[in-house]
Each structure stands twice: as C-alpha cells, then as structure tokens.
Amino acid sequence: MLLAVDCGNTNTVFSIWDGDSFVGTWRTASDWRRTADQYFVWLNTLMRLEGIEADITDMIISSTVPRVVFNLRVLADRYYNTRPLVVGKPDCLLPVSVRVDQGTNVGPDRLVNTVSGFDKYGGNLIVVDFGTATTFDVVAEDGAYIGGVIAPGVNLSLEALHQAAAALPHVDISKPQSVIGTNTVACMQSGVFWGYVGLVREICARIKAERDVPMKVISTGGLAPLFQQTADLFDAFEDDLTMHGLQIIHKYNKDNGLEDEH
Ligand SMILES: Nc1ncnc2c1ncn2[C@@H]1O[C@H](COP(=O)(O)OP(=O)(O)OP(=O)(O)O)[C@@H](O)[C@H]1O
Ligand SMILES: CC(C)(CO)[C@@H](O)C(=O)NCCC(=O)O
Ligand SMILES: [K+]
Incomplete structure (x- = not known):
C-alpha cells in the first residue's frame, strides 16, 4: 500500500492507497520538528481507531516546506523500509512537462x-x-x-x-x-x-x-x-x-520502472 504525504505550510495530509483505491486520510498541523516516531504513533493510532490495517510498502511526499522532508524520510526508512519518492526531486518523474523560467523551483x-x-x-x-x-x-x-x-x-x-x-x-x-x-x-x-x-x-x-x-x-x-x-x-x-495526484505520480514512477529499489 502507498502512503502519500502532502505537506503544506499550514497542514500536512496523509493518505493511504491500495492501488488506485483510496483507504483513508488524516491531517495534522505542519511542524518540521515532528519526528518520525511521532508520525508513526499518530498515524497508527488513527488507523487503529478506524479499524484500518495498512501494510505500507511505498511512500510519496510532496512538501512545500523543505525541512519536514528529513523526518518523513526517516519515517519511510525506519518504519516502512522504503525509500520515498519526493515530488520535485530529479528522481521523481512527472507525467507532464514543466515549462517555466530556468532555475524556478515550482512548488x-x-x-x-x-x-x-x-x-x-x-x-x-x-x-x-x-x-x-x-x-x-x-x-x-x-x-x-x-x-x-x-x-x-x-x-x-x-x-x-x-x-x-x-x-x-x-x-x-x-x-x-x-x-x-x-x-x-x-x-x-x-x-x-x-x-x-x-x-x-x-x-x-x-x-x-x-x-x-x-x-x-x-x-x-x-x-x-x-x-x-x-x-x-x-x-x-x-x-x-492533491491526494489523487500523488497516487498518479507514484504509479507513473512504478510503471516506468525507475523507482529505486530499497
Ligand atoms: N468552512 C471553512 N470555514 C473556514 N475555514 C475553513 C473552512 N474549511 C477549511 N477552512 C480552512 O481553510 C484553510 C485552507 O484549507 P486547506 O486545507 O486547503 O489549506 P491549508 O492546509 O491551510 O494550506 P496548505 O496546504 O498551504 O498547508 C485552512 O486553514 C482550513 O482550516
Ligand atoms: C506558493 C506555495 C506556498 C503554495 O503552497 C508553494 O507552491 C510554494 O512554495 N511554491 C514555490 C514557488 C512557486 O511555486 O513558484
Ligand atoms: K494544499
């Protein structure tokens, strides 16, 4: 299953997907200080409350706050034993092109x-x-x-x-x-x-x-x-x-076989 994380400047939204079917979503305030351990306990508690058992094997992150990516990477590595795709990084392919001024870091x-x-x-x-x-x-x-x-x-x-x-x-x-x-x-x-x-x-x-x-x-x-x-x-x-888009980008990278193996 896929864990997709959309981190905005105010809120961070986690969603879980089983293929292209949506499983659940939870929201928390964005805070770069939150650790991988905190994310894991929070997410697991909420999933258990809703009776959701998710076997997370993949993770994709979109973050408008660069600092939070570090702890989300630790979450992926420590708890899900996977290397996350991070939208905007060169190894995360997009199914569309981006035509803007050179050097622009589009959100x-x-x-x-x-x-x-x-x-x-x-x-x-x-x-x-x-x-x-x-x-x-x-x-x-x-x-x-x-x-x-x-x-x-x-x-x-x-x-x-x-x-x-x-x-x-x-x-x-x-x-x-x-x-x-x-x-x-x-x-x-x-x-x-x-x-x-x-x-x-x-x-x-x-x-x-x-x-x-x-x-x-x-x-x-x-x-x-x-x-x-x-x-x-x-x-x-x-x-x-945004949640839907993250799932599509993850699938696109899988289908193109370029996602790093862990
Ligand atoms: N019905 C409503 N009345 C007032 N405020 C609302 C209502 N629904 C949502 N909001 C607020 O609107 C804001 C925008 O919500 P949204 O989740 O789209 O963006 P955000 O999470 O604040 O932004 P970012 O994605 O940049 O972190 C939030 O602050 C949310 O609390
Ligand atoms: C504009 C925001 C803050 C909206 O979330 C984000 O997309 C961002 O930080 N963008 C970087 C600049 C740009 O998109 O051109
Ligand atoms: K948003």
Missing part, C-alpha cells in the same frame, strides 16, 4: 495539482488552490505546467490585518450579509471575501484572455466551497486533488 503542490487536474479534466485548465497561499496553476493542452499566479491566502490576508493594525481583531472568514459592513468584523470579512471574489474572477479572465483558448477552472482547498456558493467562479470543485 510541488502545484505540480501535483497539475498532474491531478490533467488526469481528471484534460488540458487547458486553471487550478485554483485555496491553501496558505492562493495559487493559480495553468495547465496547457498537453498537460504541461506553464506557470500561474500566487496571491496571499484568505486566512493570511485576515491575519495580516490583525497583526498590522492594533484595533483589528482576529477574524474568521465567512460570507458577509452585505458589502457595506456596519461593524469592524463585517468590514474586514467584506474586504477579504468580496476582494477575493474579484481577485479570482479577474485573474481567471486574464489568464483565459492571455491563452485565448477555452479553459476550465477547477478549485480545491478548504475554502473553495465558500466562494463557489456565491458566484459562478469555478467549473468544478475537487476535494482531494
């Missing part, structure tokens, strides 16, 4: 979203991921990652207001009743919520104009549904885009 999460989006929807896609940052990944006709857009994340924007302005409280995002806020919290929610609706709409329109081909817009990440409720911003929402 592995964006590469995984590209592979996954292309597998599910074909080419000419915009994948919008509402994570710590809000990213737009542009996928060409042939599935290549050809660049995109990085904007501050929704929660990050609200947090930045709170951090920088003495009188602004910590606020959670939600859809405001009206645009004109009549209290501080409503004003802040309006700025970020409607600002984001505008940001997503404008950026997608400009990407489409620049590409000059019809493109589908796919959203992923925890906050995507909140925006989808309001305006017709996306053609589809995918809950597990």
